[in-house]
Amino acid sequence: MKTLIQLILEYQELGEHLEFDELTPELEEQLAINRNNLEEKVEDYIQLIDTLQSENENLSKKADRIKELKDKNKKTIDFLKSKLLVATKLYGINNKNGNKNLKVGIFSLTQKVNPIVVIDNEELIPKEFKETVTEIKIDKRALANLLKEKEVDYAHIDNSNESLIIK
Numbered sequence: 001m002k003t004l005i006q007l008i009l010e011y012q013e014l015g016e017h018l019e020f021d022e023l024t025p026e027l028e029e030q031l032a033i034n035r036n037n038l039e040e041k042v043e044d045y046i047q048l049i050d051t052l053q054s055e056n057e058n059l060s061k062k063a064d065r066i067k068e069l070k071d072k073n074k075k076t077i078d079f080l081k082s083k084l085l086v087a088t089k090l091y092g093i094n095n096k097n098g099n100k101n102l103k104v105g106i107f108s109l110t111q112k113v114n115p116i117v118v119i120d121n122e123e124l125i126p127k128e129f130k131e132t133v134t135e136i137k138i139d140k141r142a143l144a145n146l147l148k149e150k151e152v153d154y155a156h157i158d159n160s161n162e163s164l165i166i167k
Contacts (some may be wrong), residue, residue: 004041011038084109 092100
C-alpha cells in the first residue's frame with residue numbers, strides 16, 4: 001500500500017500532465033483511483049491520530065496519579081524524618097559542632113542546624129545588600145497588531161508555523 005506522501009506526489013504528477021495534455025479517460029481513471037486511495041489514507045491517518053491522542057490523555061491521567069503517589073510518599077518521608085529529628089534532639093549526644101548525634105544499629109543520625117536569613121523589615125536594610133533587578137518584557141500581541149498594519153525593520157511575522165485542525 002502506498003504512503004500518503006507517495007499518493008500526494010502521484011497526484012501532483014497527474015496534475016502536471018493535465019497542464020500539458022488534455023484529460024483522457026485513462027488520466028481521469030488514474031485521478032479517481034488516486035483520489036480514493038488518498039481518502040482512505042487520510043481516514044486511516046485521522047483514526048491513528050485519534051488513537052494516539054486518546055493514549056496521550058490516558059498517559060497524562062496516569063502521570064497525574066503517579067505524581068499524586070510521589071507527593072504522598074514525599075509527605076510521608078518528611079513526616080518520618082521530622083519524627084527522627086525529634087528523637088535525635090531528645091536522645092542524641094552533642095558533638096563538637098553543637099549538633100546532636102544519635103547512633104542506632106548501623107545508622108547514624110545527626111541534627112544539623114541550617115541558618116536561614118529572615119527579613120523582618122526590607123526598608124531598613126542598607127543599600128549595599130540590595131540589588132535592583134529589571135525585567136524587560138515584549139508585548140508580542142501589540143507588536144503583531146502593528147506588523148499587520150506596516151513593516152518595521154526590528155520584527156516580522158513568520159507564517160511558517162502551520163497547524164492542522166481536524167473536525
